[in-house]
Amino acid sequence: MRASSITFSAVALLPAVLGQLSGSVGPLTTTTSKAAKTCDVTKYGAKADKTTDLGPPLQSAWAACASGGTVVIPTGDYAMSTWVTLKNGKKVAIQLDGVIYRTGTANGNMIMVRDTSDFEMFSSTGKGAIQGLGYEFHKNDVRSNTPRLLRFYKVTDFSLHDISLVDAPLFHFVLDTCTNGEVYNMAVQGGDWGGLDGIDVWSNNIWIHDVMVSNKDECVTVKSPSKNILIENIYCNWSGGCAIGSLGLNTAISSIHYRNIYTWKSNQMMMIKDNGGSGYVEDVVFENFIGHSNAYAANIDQYWSSMSSLGSTGAQLSNITYKNWKGTQADGSSRGYLKAVCSNSKPCTDITLTDIAMWTETGSKMVNQCQSGYGTGSCLKKGTSTVSYAVTKVTETAAPTGYSAASMPNNLKTGWNRSSSIPIPTIPTSYFPGATPIKKVAGM
Numbered sequence: 001m002r003a004s005s006i007t008f009s010a011v012a013l014l015p016a017v018l019g020q021l022s023g024s025v026g027p028l029t030t031t032t033s034k035a036a037k038t039c040d041v042t043k044y045g046a047k048a049d050k051t052t053d054l055g056p057p058l059q060s061a062w063a064a065c066a067s068g069g070t071v072v073i074p075t076g077d078y079a080m081s082t083w084v085t086l087k088n089g090k091k092v093a094i095q096l097d098g099v100i101y102r103t104g105t106a107n108g109n110m111i112m113v114r115d116t117s118d119f120e121m122f123s124s125t126g127k128g129a130i131q132g133l134g135y136e137f138h139k140n141d142v143r144s145n146t147p148r149l150l151r152f153y154k155v156t157d158f159s160l161h162d163i164s165l166v167d168a169p170l171f172h173f174v175l176d177t178c179t180n181g182e183v184y185n186m187a188v189q190g191g192d193w194g195g196l197d198g199i200d201v202w203s204n205n206i207w208i209h210d211v212m213v214s215n216k217d218e219c220v221t222v223k224s225p226s227k228n229i230l231i232e233n234i235y236c237n238w239s240g241g242c243a244i245g246s247l248g249l250n251t252a253i254s255s256i257h258y259r260n261i262y263t264w265k266s267n268q269m270m271m272i273k274d275n276g277g278s279g280y281v282e283d284v285v286f287e288n289f290i291g292h293s294n295a296y297a298a299n300i301d302q303y304w305s306s307m308s309s310l311g312s313t314g315a316q317l318s319n320i321t322y323k324n325w326k327g328t329q330a331d332g333s334s335r336g337y338l339k340a341v342c343s344n345s346k347p348c349t350d351i352t353l354t355d356i357a358m359w360t361e362t363g364s365k366m367v368n369q370c371q372s373g374y375g376t377g378s379c380l381k382k383g384t385s386t387v388s389y390a391v392t393k394v395t396e397t398a399a400p401t402g403y404s405a406a407s408m409p410n411n412l413k414t415g416w417n418r419s420s421s422i423p424i425p426t427i428p429t430s431y432f433p434g435a436t437p438i439k440k441v442a443g444m
């Protein structure tokens, strides 16, 4: 663990809730206090007619409320054909109760919020959404240079909650270089295609909880640089699955805690992906994972073939714990619950698997494989050596006791057809078997 100054400000969180956060997260002032002044976009030229461009009225309403107030997008259907950058805000909120339909086609971010502090973006009804209508591109196999829905850049002390992000032409939500943030009660529903990421975060001191993602790429994924990230109650409802990476040169990722992660019909339950990157990933906990019908479960791949090698050694992975994983996998004989292919130049150290009970849905064995990985569990070599070793396999032929785990009641039966419009979901009221959202769901 690298030294970090732990400061606890205003909001006292119990250590159990805090996880790996370094202090309080969220806006510094209340929703009510920001609502003392409102800037309603319909007073700045917006019309809920699904035709008039929301871009300029939203930009004007932001300018009027950016130094203290609430920008309101009332219930109704709005078209957005030009994108906005909302910057230099302080003590400001965006209340999105309407639905924003993408009509423009430029690349970039439909809504980018940057250099802003004490910020809240939310729907008071839980019905606010951005509908990206990505299928209009995807049906023609087009994805590059298309719009992204929402990006926060250098935003501090903030929250985003109770909003649906639907059918992004490219990414749904990115947290880039943000600090002290909370993201919760979110439904992200995208096409069944790679490259349509759900939530990507590279930031500091961020709590992401109670999020559902349907797509076929990143569910909730941590990138570099990141520190003190707590991610919990996540439902990858037919997705690519959660990941750390892909790792670039000079990766700096530490103190990451994922817990209560439910993964259904995804590529993996958790992947760390690298190919010739450098730097480190350390002090990571993956706890209370349930999976069903996924290809991989715990997957470390430092020679990941979907990225071209960056030419360095691979990042140093150390002190990574997998704890209390249950459920079943699609085909354990070709992919067991552990595939840890570590860098031969920088073998993984201190990888710990405890309380893992997973079995296969087809056949009657689990084949795990390890390469250059040290620690405790399955095929990992014991000890603290840094000597590389070739792939070794361990086969398990009996179902472990206690592997069976609850399923969520309404798993997505098949991915969203990328040639047809994807409906706006309702914000779920559970994201993990037996768990209810940590914070009240808007409109419930």
Ligand SMILES: *[C@@H]1O[C@H](CO)[C@@H](O)[C@H](O)[C@H]1NC(C)=O
Residues within 6 Å of the ligand: 001, 020, 255, 256, 282, 283, 284, 285, 319
């Ligand atoms: C390993 O990581 C855990 C979780 O972040 C942390 O509590 C612990 O101190 C780390 N251990 C070492 C030896 O750094």
Ligand SMILES: *[C@@H]1O[C@H](CO)[C@@H](O)[C@H](O)[C@H]1NC(C)=O
Residues within 6 Å of the ligand: 212, 214, 235, 237, 408, 410, 411, 412, 413, 427, 428, 429, 430, 431
């Ligand atoms: C998962 O997706 C299915 C299909 O859209 C939906 O019915 C179900 O409510 C989703 N689960 C949650 C918790 O949102």
Ligand SMILES: *[C@@H]1O[C@H](CO)[C@@H](O)[C@H](O)[C@H]1NC(C)=O
Residues within 6 Å of the ligand: 417, 418, 419, 420
């Ligand atoms: C997706 O929708 C298109 C157009 O509606 C249809 O032709 C196609 O068969 C669908 N694909 C799948 C896999 O359902």
